[in-house]
Every structure is written in structure tokens, then in C-alpha cells.
Amino acid sequence: MKKTLVSALTTALVVGAASTTFAAANPFSDVPADHWAYDAVSQLAADGVIEGYGDTTFQGDKNITRYEMAQMVAKAMAKTDVSAADKAMIDKLAAEFADELNNLGVRVSNLEKHADMVKWNGELRYRYWNQQVKDDNTSDKTGTDKLLFRLKPTAEVNDHWDVHAQLDATTDVSTDESGNVSLARAWAQGNYKNFTVKLGKQDLFSTADQGLTFDDSFSGAQVIVGNQLKATLEAGRVDLGDDRAVASDEFNKVVDKASYQGIELNYAPAKLTLGAGYRHFSSADFKNVTGYDTDTTPTADDADIWSLGAGYNFDGNWALAGSFAKNAAADKFRTSHNVQLSYKGADKANKGTWGAYAAYRYLGQNVSFFPTYDTARSTNVKGWEVGADYAPFTNVYTAISYFNGKNIGDKANDDNVLFGRVSFFF
Template sequence: MKKTLATTLTTALVIGAASTTFAAANPFSDVPADHWAYDAVTQLAQDGVIEGYGDTTFRGNQSITRYEMAQMVAKAMARTDVSASDKALIDKLAAEFSDELSNLGVRVANLERNADKVKWTGEARYRYWSNRVEDREASKHNGDGKDKQNKDTLLFRLYATGEINDNWRVVGRLDATTNMTSDNGGSGKTDNVKLTRIFAQGDYTNFQVRLGKQPFFSTETNGLLFDDNFSGAGITFGKQLKATIEAGRWNLEKADEVVAAAAGKKDTAANYQGIMLNYAPNKLTLGAGYRHLGSDAFKGVDSYSNSKDVANREDSAQIWSLGAAYRFDRNWNLEGAYAENTKADNFKTAHNIQLSYKGANRANAGSWGMYAAYRYLGENVAVNSTYDTFLNNTKGWDFGVDYTPLKNTYAAVWYFDGKQLANDKSAKVLYGRLSYYF
């Protein structure tokens, strides 16, 4: 342990001493000018990174504990006006004493973020769908009426995170999609680059604030209802029991096919308010949620209300949801969810139960997983499910396998075999995906 400490200090101090030549008064009586670390110690003292002891001594030969050293490093990390050479020295020390700093409540990640205020990450994703829906109705499903529809797309996704200060950051996401069948963005669009997220996030102890276009995900049901983005504000607070309150506007373009088609004729966005509760004390996870969506688009959905008079149809959705999950061990996980839209007259419930084994970890080559699930997805409640095998207004079995062939890669094959809720006819989806992360 002492050898590791001595080696780290020696390397760091030599780097600091070699990076700058200067003349300064000797602040420590026990560090002579001919000492090998004189320049480095004097430079760091002049910059206020180290202070020594109150009797003007540095006591460089005195043994110190790793926690004492970590306290010195933590003090250095808190400074923002250090030179580039000092910054490099502090980075090396922070890496060496990361465990002790963590126990002291100092996040080395904060230091890493300060070294580079803006970080970029991304993904290149290929996806393939083969949908086989018997007697598909083009007038209701915004499609071409064919029983079989194949689609393959390329997605380039770029994330940017910019640090504002110790608590606040700005997050952005750019998505560029190409439909490989028509070599454009799909639906006749040639401009397929979108700023899908841009929001400011403030992180405090057991409290988080988000402002802007941000993730819209039904965490309490693990994505049974929503997986998109909305524009507005959200706050999350709590430790084991977390409450999330959100309000804003949601673009109905990503809703299920029936609602999206009606939105194109009436109102393209819905007013949104929601609250979620999630409790995860150990292996058990529990969640509940309520969401209100208001839009004239709902009046244009024939299956949404039995009323023949469009003017008297409901223009809002009130969705209640419950979810639970239990992790038996490192490999097996069982989850389920239920949701209902109390404002709808038809196809107003959705539920899901899924058993998962392991799971592919993109950072761990060779890792893999599989799942089996039964899903019931009423189109007036499960309007934007996270499942890539999602077909609105269907029920059936869903199976999948995923695998990490190489580090930072992800491959998956999923298959859905079910029935349409409206006519009890066949609905099948074969889905494949290959992703590269950078």
C-alpha cells in the first residue's frame, strides 16, 4: 500500500515539476531547494492546492494514510482555477484514490466532467421488421392494407451532455433515420434529422428537475404505455420511494396508428399531466401512475367512443397504471403491469407479464439473455409502447433473444405471435436489431 502511494505521488509530482519552470519563495522550511520534489511542491503550494502544516512544514517524509491523502485530493478537486499541469496531476491522484474519495462523498465523475464540459456519445443502429397482419384495414391503420409489410431502417443517434455547474447540465439528442427501402426518412420525408431531446437537468440530493424536451417513459410499467419524448417540465424526488410529476405537451405523431391518423386531421399534440410512484427497496419493485392527455384528436377515433356524434366524444384520456417486478437472483426476473383508460369505451385496457433470463450487456462481450412474455395492448391505452414488436390493438406471445458479440455491440431477434383485438385475426412480427455504440 505504501509503495503504491509513493509511486503515485512520485509520478504525479515529477509530471507537475516538469511541466512548469518558475521562481517562487519557499513556503516550507523542511523542503530544501535541492530536493527532487521542490519545484512541484512549491508550485502546488503557490496555487493553493496543498497547504502543509501550520508550523510552515510540509513533512514530506511522514507516513500518511490513504484517507488523509484522499482528503488532500478532494480539496484539490474542489478548485476550479488550477493550471493545466496541476489538473493533470489531480486527475492521476483522483484515479488512484477513487474508492476513498467515494467513501468521502466525492464523485470522481465530477472531476472527469470538469475536464471536458461537453461529452459526446452515440449509436449506429440497424433494425428490420416483418409484419404479417391478416386483413389489415388501411383506413384505420394508416397503412397500405397489405397483409405483409417489411421495413428496414438505419438510425444514427448522437448524444451531447454539457456541464453548466456542479448540479446542472444540458442534454441533447439528435436522431437521423433512413428507410432503406426508399432511401429516405420514411413517409416521403427527405429531411430525416431531428433534435429529439434538448433539456436542462438539475441533480440534487434525492431531488431532480428537468426542463425542456425530455424522455417520456412509463417507468412504473417498464414502458408498457409510453416510450417517447414530451416538451415540458418534470421533477423527481425521494430515495427508495420516488415520485415523479410531469406536465407539458406530447406530439401525437408517435402515438398508435389510429390516434396518430386522427391527430393529423385535428390536433397534432396533446396537453399532458402525469404522476408516477416507484418503490424499489430490494428485489421487489412496485409502481403506480396516473396520466391525463387532452386533445381533439381523440374525438376522431371511432373505437374511442360509442357516440356517433363526434362533438360529444371524449377529448381526453385518463390512464391509471400499476406495475411490479421481482428479481429472484442475478439471472431471473419476473415483471407485470396493468393499465386502463377510464375515458375510453373500447380497447381501454392493457396488461403484460414477462419472464426474463440474464440479459445482454453491451460492455461485456459474450453476455446474452432471453425473455418470454404475454401482452395485451388495447389501442386506447397502450398508445406508444416500448416494445419493438409492438402492433397496436393486439394480444399474444412475445419471445426474444439478445447477445453481445463484441464489446459495445448489441444484437437481438424478437418474435410476436398473436391476434388482433378488433377481429381476432392473426398478427405476427419478426424483428431484428444490430447496434454499435461509441
């Protein structure tokens, strides 16, 4: 980087650009008054951002090192009377030269998040399901291809608050039919020491049971308090309709909104994780759900779901996890449980990482409303599942899994699902 370019960049960072500042006396013999950068160089020297070479020369055509640039950035950072635009540019340079600044003793740990007030992340995801349901007389096989394009902007409000959103666009590859672009998430988040609050449409994930019951969204408020022992309080409204692949009217899923309140406790010391949760839902449409009342005129309009979970990471490679959940308000299909043994796991940021798992899942339809499992094309099933994932390139993730199970209920039909996924993150 040429020092003349550095001068031009740094000038823009110093409050009172050359056009609005008073030019100091000529500090360098090799920068005459008629030079195009004279005002900028003089002002920077007067502000103490640049010093020259001690022999009255500036040597503006000489290449500089990253450490020399970092020194100038550090001096610009020390200025307090700067505009918001100049401060943003200083933060960007500080993020670029963070390592050199840290070596110079200048702490920039918080600057990176200020460098860009709005950040965009996203994903292009392809998924394939092949489901075969059969009994003694019939066999029904269906295949589904889904393409998802997701954008996730984050905007900084101040030192504690951010605004988040998630935009989803889906395409059915098998029919080439595109769905609407939807605002899937939108929430404000406040981050404080051992305290986080979220307001808006956000994720609803049952951490206590590792996603056995819920991996979807709700609209409302969430408060998380604690460090190793965390308490999560949630209240709002949940759409329990057919807005995910796992929900199906064939199995009498709820098709309307429900008011929602929930609490979770999660404890994660070292290699052990423990969790317990309770979630209450209320909707008149529960009266139309199979398994809530044995009467000819069902009256139940609540779901009271209790869940427990535990996990242990043995050596950084092997992990064992189990969970159980029950809907105390339901008469049938009221319990779910899951046991999973995992080995390693793919990390999209690390090329070549991989993992595999084997699990047994029992998913009652009146308690596992939206389980996290990719093979759960329909709940009210039980069976074994095996899977593996792999990161062939940085920020590229692939996964494959197979579920071999049966329906829970009067007709124990076979229900087998093959699932595949490829995701590109940016």
C-alpha cells in the same frame, strides 16, 4: 513518464505560469539558471508541488512512477488560487490517477465528472422489422430497415445542474432515403439528495407499467422525489402524432399535440418493484379517434389513463413482471396488459452476457399510445412474444424477437412481426 515532461505539465496547472511568476532561488544543483525549465522547476518547488530527492538534485531525466506523479497531482489539488482553466487540467489529471490518489487518502470521487465539462455519448443502431398481416383471403407482408445515428451530449453547469441533449439522424436502408437530423431531446436537469428536476423536452416513460403505455417524449417539467419510494410529477405537452414506428394513422392515432399532466408512485425494495400511475391528456383531436364515443358526433377530448405494475427478481437470473392499464375516457380498445418472464439479460458493457424472455401482450390502441416493445409496429394487437439479446463484444448489443398475434376488433387478422437489432455504443 519523464520527470521533465511532468514538470512541463504540472507547471501549466499552477496558478501563475513561469512567464508571470516570480522565480524562487535555485533549489536544485542539477538545474542551472540557464536551463529551459529553470523558472518552472523553481516555481513548482517554491509552491511545494515538487521536492526533489533530498540531496539537492532534481534528476529530471529519471522515470517516475504513477504514485510519484499522483503525489504531485495531490499537491496541485491542494492549491486554491487557480484559474478555471488550470482547475480543469488538474481535474483531468486527478481522474487519470484516481486510484493512486485514493490509495494516498485523497478523495477524488467527484473529480471525474468535472474532468470534462462536456461529454459525448452515442449510438449507431440498425433495426429490421418484417410484419405479416393476413386474414382468410389476403396476406400482406412488409419489411423495413432503419439506421439510426444518435449523439447525446451532456454539459455540466455547476455542482447540481447539467444540460442534456439528444440528436437523431435516421436513414431508411431499404430505400436509401435519409431523414432530417432532429433535436429529439433537450433538457436541463438539477440533481439534489432524493430530489431531481428536469425542464425541457425529455423522456416520457411509464415506469409504473414498465413501458406498457408510454416510451416516447414530452416537453415540460418533471420532478422526482424520494428514494426507495419515488413520486414523479409531470406536466407539459405531448406530440401524439406519427413520430414513431409504433404510431400509425391506419389505426386512427391522434395526429396533434395534447396537453399533459401525470403522476407516478414507484416502490422498489430489494427484489420487488411496485408501481401505480395516472396520466391525463387533453386534445380536440380525440374527438376523431375510433372508440371514444358511440355517438355519431363524438365529443370526448380527454384521455385518462390509469396503470399498475409489479415485478419480482427471484435469484438475479429469473424475473417475472406484469402490468395493466386502462383509459377511462375511451369506450373501446381501452385496456392493455402484459406479463413477461425474463432470464438474465445482455449488458452491453460486459462481453458475452445474454438473456431471453417470453411474454403475452394485449395492447389496446386507445391506452398504449407509445408502448416500449420493439415488435409493436401497430397497437390494437394481442399475442405471444419471445426474444433474446446478446453482447458479442464490449459496447455492442444485439437483439431478436418474434411476435405472433392477432388484431383486436371486429376483424381478428393475424399480425406477426419479426424484429432484429444491432447497436454500437460509444
